[in-house]
Amino acid sequence: MATTRKGSNRPSIFQVAQLAGVSHQTVSRVINHSPDVSARTRAKVQAAIGQLGYRPSNSARALASARSRTIGLIAGGVDHFGPVSSITSIESIAREHGLFMSVMMVDEAHCTQTDFEAMCEGFLQQNVDAFIFLTPTDAMFEAACRAQVSQPRVVVTSTHGAVRADEAPGLSRRSSRIALTGIDQWGAVQDVARLLVSRGHRTALYIAGPAEWRDAATRLDSWRAAALHHRIRTAVVHTRSWQARESYALMNHLIDERGMSGAALPSVVVTADDNQAVGAARALHEHGLRIPHDISLVGFDDMPSVDNMLPPLTTVHPRFEDLGAATMRQVLALTDQGQPAEFPVNRHGVGLIKADLVLRSSLGHAVRHL
Template identity: 50%
Template sequence: MNGASAKRSGGKRPSMFEVARLAGVSHQTVSRVINDSPDVSDATRAKVEAAIAQLGYRRSNSARALASNRSRTVGLIACSINFFGPINTLASIETGVRRHDMFLSVAIVPRAEFERQGFDSAARSFSEQDVDALICIAPTDKTLLSALRMSTTIPRILLTSSHGTFASDEAVALGGTGGPLAFIGIDQWSAMRDVATLLHDLGHRDALYLTGAKGWRDAVTRHMAWDHYAAKLGIASRTLDVDSWDASAAYAATTEALDGYLSSGQPVPTAIVTANDNQAAAVMRALHEHGLRIPQDVSVVGFDDIPGADNFYPPLTTVHPQFDQVGVKATGALLSLLGEGDAPEFDRTAHGMGLVPADLATRDSTGPAPSRG
């Protein structure tokens, strides 16, 4: 191949046929190379890739759409992306979709429009774009029901938690209609089992648990899972209701609770488990202000492993959800529903949903329970 043969006039976009001619192969072979087919020899693949680079060839998504009768566009409906979990979930989905040479179109439903009409409006907009499928980040009961009841028949991937006022395997019976569905979420039950096991093994038998915002399925799932495993392992757990994900609410509630323990002479629980890392930061501040050492007097555990959690004082033990795998699994499920691949495999499935692992990051905020004579 020489530079002269690759020159083109008029600045037109090079075609697959020109790549084939320059490489001395058929256009079907070029197509197999572009689509990573294994049925191409290394030598032939190298020739085709060299021709692609020399010509500056790029695939035309519009041509692919005409050939496949698909837009190669995925619609994503998200709510409350100002929180760490949804932000990372959205980013991982965008990466996963892009890896499959598809485009992600995003609609953010404001909190005031969590009702079904907000989702139907987004669905109508996506219908006009001829999207191939929908991914819905549904953090609350209300958003999950709205996502289920949308007026659409195209495949949907619903990203949610396993429990709220109803479990995920009960959701379709509460109003699900339309096309194929798949549920995916973080394996929060296994994560809270690991938290309870760690504290139990460290000798903790008395704990305080801070809840998250009411109506949020993450908050319900984590609380249910913690209560289940704490009881199973013999940890007496008291609940501190905090109807918020924010640090300020957790700080106020923890300060009041600590004031109550210390003024009455009651022992402070030896461990505090929180529904997210923002709450954990507030708890740690309150403990420091009350002269309680972490972890010598009280161990603290968070959830989410937000950036900087390893630089809290002391570094925070917390749950690290594999958000990057949410995008991988969601994209795999989407392609499967579109008939373009096998359904993704999950390490664990429960309550009708595929579950993505969440690992426990053990750091210095947890230690052996103090002895009490």
């Protein structure tokens, strides 16, 4: 008769070993994903684990492998779609590799170096094997690069900001223990500009995001370079937040101002994120301007439901799932548990995942405004 759990006692590694007919050391190797176990033996142990409902304790695994199998994640921007999507993807990939994510979320607008070091110290007390830092703002990025930790770290960021990624203070001294990953936002904005030109657009309004956000800086720098290259006449307006209400107010002001002066509207509005596009679309609609018949609209991030706007929004779709997978591969490589990720693009020391331009009906051919 097969061995089963009795009462409420938690099954032990020795019970698993007895049921599988192997030593408890072999069970430990299977639990810790050691390659030094045959496929047949691994299957027997996994079957015994499943039958008994055995769950290894994190402390036991740490003792067996000299690792805690815990990754410390410090994340800013958790009120926004991009960072939340990245965290979700990273955590999912970590679970697939049997790793535990310990997460601290921070207000990216007020995070100081002292705050960052205190959070790192909290993780060090958990004996984390490595760190992942999700750094949407300049202050967080520089704090992550300066952090006084010896464990490997992977910094998820954008290439541009107050400093370029490869110019961050203290980065060169720790190059063998640090990796940087992100989305190829520069390339995505270049794709947007090429598509606009192919549809005859030569005048554009660009609504930029908050200056302290590295995503906003990268997208704006890329847009300015693309506009210059393609000879797109562009006006740029800056926002203090990513909120739709701010871009709505700015768009209203622009339409009223140009209406009073008699100046023509641009043929397309390009926004640094989809929330801003939603606000701009509302202002255009309330002024009787039809998208794309009178003016076109493009966003960034492919947030849920923008494909159901009226009309559906042309935008950029970042591959957050691929970013999570690549970030975790870098963690595993830095902790000698696998090969590093291969990136299609590398800019300024950041391994970048490509983003996809999604063409929908909010972008039409240029309309000549008289």
